[in-house]
Amino acid sequence: QKEVEQDPGPLSVPEGAIVSLNCTYSNSAFQYFMWYRQYSRKGPELLMYTYSSGNKEDGRFTAQVDKSSKYISLFIRDSQPSDSATYLCAMSPSGNTGKLIFGQGTTLQVKP
């Protein structure tokens, strides 16, 4: 079993929809949780960075962490065609150094 599980999709939604992306993990040592967005043939870019449990909002994006359930989510409101990309969750036990453990990535397509 992988340390981080993420449904690869693909997920297709109409423009304006609310999108929910999720990851589960097994290592209770993970404290820092990130969401990266990766466009085709590009490197991943950081979208959200959160520590421990709770919510964090940034514009149309909201990240949620539930450490008791070992479950993290990314919500995208008012989705746009430009949001079409692969979304990767990543996590780490350390906040300031070391490797990240990534999920498989979910491919999202937002149709106009």
Next chain:
Amino acid sequence: GAGVSQSPSNKVTEKGKDVELRCDPISGHTALYWYRQSLGQGLEFLIYFQGNSAPDKSGLPSDRFSAERTGGSVSTLTIQRTQQEDSAVYLCASSLPTGAKNIQYFGAGTRLSVL
């Protein structure tokens, strides 16, 4: 400023040949990471350099893989006697020194195809 730069962007090689992939991190970033992304898969950690400390090589899949970092900046990932299963995108990332948030900035990757 400039982001993480990787070269070449694409590399096609024959099975059994050696390849070298290069990464130029963001200036001032002391941490450098190599990951591998196979088709439809997430990123798999390979190796991590932090300043002058011994690198974390725990992710290297075999002794055919090695990496070095010269002068605390540029890094080269070498794959010897390439196999078809080595075909993947090799991504490099860098981050600020220990003590800051571990936000890793990625290059666009080198797409390696082994025929």
